[in-house]
Amino acid sequence: MTEKRLVTHGTTTPLALWYVGNGQCELEPVAVEEPKPDEVLVQTLFSGVSRGTEGLVSRGEVPESEWLRMRAPFQAGNFPFPVKYGYANVGTVRGGDPDLVGRTVFSLYPHQSAYTLPSSSCMPVPDGVSPERAVLAANMETALNAIWDGKPSPGDHICVVGGGVVGLLTAYVAGRLPGSTVTVIDTNPQREETARALGLSFALPENAPDNQDLVFHTSASAAGLATALACAGDGTSIIEMSWYGARSVATPLGADFHSRRLKLVSSQVGSIPLERQPRWTYRRRLEVAMTLLKDPVLDRLITHEVPFRALPDQLPDLLNKASDVLAAIVVYDAKAC
Numbered sequence: 002m003t004e005k006r007l008v009t010h011g012t013t014t015p016l017a018l019w020y021v022g023n024g025q026c027e028l029e030p031v032a033v034e035e036p037k038p039d040e041v042l043v044q045t046l047f048s049g050v051s052r053g054t055e056g057l058v059s060r061g062e063v064p065e066s067e068w069l070r071m072r073a074p075f076q077a078g079n080f081p082f083p084v085k086y087g088y089a090n091v092g093t094v095r096g097g098d099p100d101l102v103g104r105t106v107f108s109l110y111p112h113q114s115a116y117t118l119p120s121s122s123c124m125p126v127p128d129g130v131s132p133e134r135a136v137l138a139a140n141m142e143t144a145l146n147a148i149w150d151g152k153p154s155p156g157d158h159i160c161v162v163g164g165g166v167v168g169l170l171t172a173y174v175a176g177r178l179p180g181s182t183v184t185v186i187d188t189n190p191q192r193e194e195t196a197r198a199l200g201l202s203f204a205l206p207e208n209a210p211d212n213q214d215l216v217f218h219t220s221a222s223a224a225g226l227a228t229a230l231a232c233a234g235d236g237t238s239i240i241e242m243s244w245y246g247a248r249s250v251a252t253p254l255g256a257d258f259h260s261r262r263l264k265l266v267s268s269q270v271g272s273i274p275l276e277r278q279p280r281w282t283y284r285r286r287l288e289v290a291m292t293l294l295k296d297p298v299l300d301r302l303i304t305h306e307v308p309f310r311a312l313p314d315q316l317p318d319l320l321n322k323a324s325d326v327l328a329a330i331v332v333y334d335a336k337a338c
Contacts, residue, residue, distance in 0.1 A: 036097030
């Protein structure tokens with residue numbers, strides 16, 4: 002399980018989080034290589050918990066057909082277990098590339114207290130974005146990709162079914178279109194306050210608007226998908242952002258689905274939409290996502306902070322589907338490296 006020991010850096014042995022069994026995770030010591038000139042040594046400040054994807058990983062629900070496609074960029078181990086998984090890490094560069102030493106950077110690295118990676122694989126956090134908020138960059142990329150897939154227009158009536166962090170970020174970006182009206186639909190009435198703080202409308206499923214020009218679905222539930230279809234106006238696209246892992250989901254494609262010519266469109270952050278691929282790179286997309294995080298109101302999405310060493314005890318509860326958590330960030334010991 003533990004990575005090959007190389008050079009342990011500093012006085013404290015770096016630790017990494019591993020998913021080791023259904024609902025079980027452990028902190029394991031890792032060795033960190035000394036950085037080469039084109040690499041950086043990063044001391045982690047914060048990492049983000051992806052409640053949807055990491056929940057599936059924790060429960061062993063990544064289907065075998067997706068084991069290769071679902072590998073995170075710096076994943077260690079293999080599905081189902083043991084696996085070191087995660088993709089939202091913000092830290093300070095402590096060595097290596099002189100152009101980056103001292104900078105705060107974001108990378109798609111798992112939960113680990115210190116690590117070395119290529120300079121090209123990290124993104125400097127711009128002025129105006131706090132290190133804590135920068136953890137949301139991966140979620141904002143997902144939202145931005147979905148907006149590209151949905152192709153909203155100014156003045157559109159748009160609803161987002163599912164008021165988790167990805168749904169709220171998607172609604173936030175859509176709500177910046179001139180003249181747009183964006184409604185977040187969620188079964189949890191406590192999400193209303195956050196939605197309205199972001200300049201969005203809110204409704205429970207029983208009060209969801211209909212005849213919408215565009216619908217995004219992020220709830221990862223059959224009931225939510227049914228609500229999304231019901232909200233759609235004739236000829237509307239429903240952008241399916243949820244990933245269900247190994248689960249099968251009942252979808253109401255009878256009744257008026259065909260007569261109203263509804264379109265169910267998948268969206269997944271792992272690839273850029275085909276029409277943008279000739280011009281857009283993953284780095285350009287991440288740069289834009291990072292600039293979209295400059296609004297301090299987005300701090301409201303960070304509802305929980307967990308000490309890194311407490312992850313094995315607290316992470317199972319954070320990944321519970323019934324949890325009220327929006328975004329949970331992991332806080333690391335600033336003295337360790």
